[in-house]
Amino acid sequence: MKSFITMSHTGFxxxxxxxxxxxxxxxxxxxxxxxKTEQEALYSAIQGFVGKEWNGSDLYPDPCGWTxxxxxxxxxxxxxxxxxxxxxGPVHDNSLSCAPNVEFRPHLFELKHLKVLSFFNxxxxxxxxxxxxxxxxxxKFAGNLESLEFRSNPGLTxxxxxxxxxxxxxxxxxxxxxxxxxxxxxxxxxxxxLRRLVLAGNGFTGQIPNSFGGxxxxxxxxxxxxxxxxPLPSTLGGLISLLKLDLSNNLLDGTLPREIxxxxxxxxxxxxxxxxxxxxxxxxxxxxxxxxxxLSNNPIGGDLMSLxxxxxxxxxxxxxxxxxxxxxxxxxxxxLKRLRFLGLNNNNLSGDxxxxxxxxxxxxxxxLNGNNLTGELKFSGWFYGKMGRRFGAWNNPNLCYPMELxxxxxxxxxxKPCQQEVTFYGLDxxxxxxxxxxxxxSHFMASLGFSSYGIDGFWWVFLVEMxxxxxxxxxxx
Ligand SMILES: *[C@@H]1O[C@H](CO)[C@@H](O)[C@H](O)[C@H]1NC(C)=O
Ligand SMILES: *[C@@H]1O[C@H](CO)[C@@H](O)[C@H](O)[C@H]1NC(C)=O
Ligand SMILES: *[C@@H]1O[C@H](CO)[C@@H](O)[C@H](O)[C@H]1NC(C)=O
Ligand SMILES: *[C@@H]1O[C@H](CO)[C@@H](O)[C@H](O)[C@H]1NC(C)=O
Ligand SMILES: *[C@@H]1O[C@H](CO)[C@@H](O)[C@H](O)[C@H]1NC(C)=O
Numbered sequence: 001m002k003s004f005i006t007m008s009h010t011g012f013x014x015x016x017x018x019x020x021x022x023x024x025x026x027x028x029x030x031x032x033x034x035x036k037t038e039q040e041a042l043y044s045a046i047q048g049f050v051g052k053e054w055n056g057s058d059l060y061p062d063p064c065g066w067t068x069x070x071x072x073x074x075x076x077x078x079x080x081x082x083x084x085x086x087x088x089g090p091v092h093d094n095s096l097s098c099a100p101n102v103e104f105r106p107h108l109f110e111l112k113h114l115k116v117l118s119f120f121n122x123x124x125x126x127x128x129x130x131x132x133x134x135x136x137x138x139x140k141f142a143g144n145l146e147s148l149e150f151r152s153n154p155g156l157t158x159x160x161x162x163x164x165x166x167x168x169x170x171x172x173x174x175x176x177x178x179x180x181x182x183x184x185x186x187x188x189x190x191x192x193x194l195r196r197l198v199l200a201g202n203g204f205t206g207q208i209p210n211s212f213g214g215x216x217x218x219x220x221x222x223x224x225x226x227x228x229x230x231p232l233p234s235t236l237g238g239l240i241s242l243l244k245l246d247l248s249n250n251l252l253d254g255t256l257p258r259e260i261x262x263x264x265x266x267x268x269x270x271x272x273x274x275x276x277x278x279x280x281x282x283x284x285x286x287x288x289x290x291x292x293x294x295l296s297n298n299p300i301g302g303d304l305m306s307l308x309x310x311x312x313x314x315x316x317x318x319x320x321x322x323x324x325x326x327x328x329x330x331x332x333x334x335x336l337k338r339l340r341f342l343g344l345n346n347n348n349l350s351g352d353x354x355x356x357x358x359x360x361x362x363x364x365x366x367x368l369n370g371n372n373l374t375g376e377l378k379f380s381g382w383f384y385g386k387m388g389r390r391f392g393a394w395n396n397p398n399l400c401y402p403m404e405l406x407x408x409x410x411x412x413x414x415x416k417p418c419q420q421e422v423t424f425y426g427l428d429x430x431x432x433x434x435x436x437x438x439x440x441x442s443h444f445m446a447s448l449g450f451s452s453y454g455i456d457g458f459w460w461v462f463l464v465e466m467x468x469x470x471x472x473x474x475x476x477x
Contacts, residue, residue: 032065132158
């Protein structure tokens with residue numbers, strides 16, 4: 001019997017109860033050995049969260065044994081059971097759910113072997129019951145606590161207590177989607193065992209502390225959806241283990257620090273919706289593990305040509321939309337064979353489009369709309385048919401597609417056929433018209449007895465318009 005209790009776990013309870021009845025017959029069911037103080041501390045801590053009407057000793061006389069509490073796990077230390085994890089909030093149907101007026105009782109901090117503490121959807125009424133995280137007593141958890149989570153608690157307000165900086169065993173600190181605010185404590189940078197630091201979706205202000213750069217075991221850093229301002233610290237280059245860096249939707253400004261290129265294992269860099277400027281840092285191309293690079297909606301500026309994109313062979317998502325880019329689209333982008341999403345829309349890109357882009361083997365969304373691209377779109381009708389609206393080239397006033405495609409239904413959405421431009425832009429588009437299939441036209445001209453180069457501009461346009469009419473009529477009649 002004892003050996004079964006030792007491996008007891010939420011899932012084994014029924015099994016153990018049955019076994020107890022079967023093997024012990026009339027005998028009393030044995031309870032797991034647990035210090036009275038530990039047991040009382042557990043009941044009281046939980047009562048603080050779920051309400052006074054909850055009577056733990058009544059409902060769960062053996063919380064680490066045959067009457068386990070949903071969300072509570074225990075471990076054995078020197079022959080006694082201690083609470084090792086406490087998860088408050090409606091995760092499962094029979095989970096502990098919180099009272100409107102949640103209370104952090106001092107008893108919580110008496111659970112001396114607690115490794116995991118989490119609150120999900122527990123403090124939920126910011127209007128009537130805003131509750132700050134208690135500031136005192138966290139040092140009692142310093143020797144054991146490995147994971148601390150407050151997720152989706154809009155009623156949790158105030159600042160991150162500086163005492164969190166003493167929880168040196170922490171490997172995961174998640175404070176996301178709460179009502180927290182104020183500046184990020186510098187001493188979070190002391191938590192050198194952290195692998196995950198998620199402070200997303202709060203009202204944090206001020207700068208990202210330089211000290212965060214010392215967290216060299218960190219795998220995930222997510223500070224998105226706050227009001228953080230100031231520059232990206234160059235110390236972030238010290239986060240050499242990092243896999244995911246999400247600082248999107250803040251008010252960060254300044255340039256992308258060169259040191260960011262040190263993050264050789266980074267797979268996700270998301271800095272969208274900030275105020276970053278100063279061009280694309282050259283060292284971005286050193287991040288050979290990067291799969292998703294999202295810099296959209298920043299006034300970054302500069303030129304796509306400045307990077308050797310072929311070095312970033314793992315890129316799957318490249319979103320540089322609305323980043324004030326100028327210049328041409330470099331050919332090296334068409335060497336990113338894994339690319340599925342390419343967003344270059346709403347920039348100031350110019351020049352002709354490379355037909356090679358359509359040959360990217362995995363591409364499923366390609367947005368080039370809202371630029372100043374020119375000339376003839378030379379992708380195939382099959383490509384437009386496959387992509388539909390996921391190919392965006394509209395709002396490039398000087399871009400057109402070849403007339404031949406008009407007879408098929410596969411034309412790029414929002415782009416004019418080259419011939420129509422003549423009608424819309426008249427004489428101003430003369431030179432463009434000259435580019436448009438000059439070869440074909442000169443044959444046409446010659447066969448009519450004109451030399452295309454000998455005619456003056458106005459007549460040239462007039463004649464071509466006439467011929468277009470003839471062509472269009474031929475198609476439709
Ligand atoms: C819980 O129930 C027990 C037994 O019914 C009772 O002695 C105890 O006072 C109750 N505790 C609380 C906090 O209501
Ligand atoms: C980067 O990833 C490789 C391969 O997964 C791993 O061996 C290496 O230790 C990582 N580097 C750091 C600094 O974590
Ligand atoms: C483009 O980015 C700027 C910030 O650089 C932002 O203010 C603006 O709203 C963005 N435009 C769109 C259409 O998202
Ligand atoms: C593009 O450049 C023009 C002229 O230099 C400028 O007026 C316009 O604001 C720029 N547009 C964007 C989206 O940066
Ligand atoms: C678009 O490009 C043409 C030259 O190709 C240039 O004359 C024009 O000023 C550009 N428009 C904008 C808004 O930058």
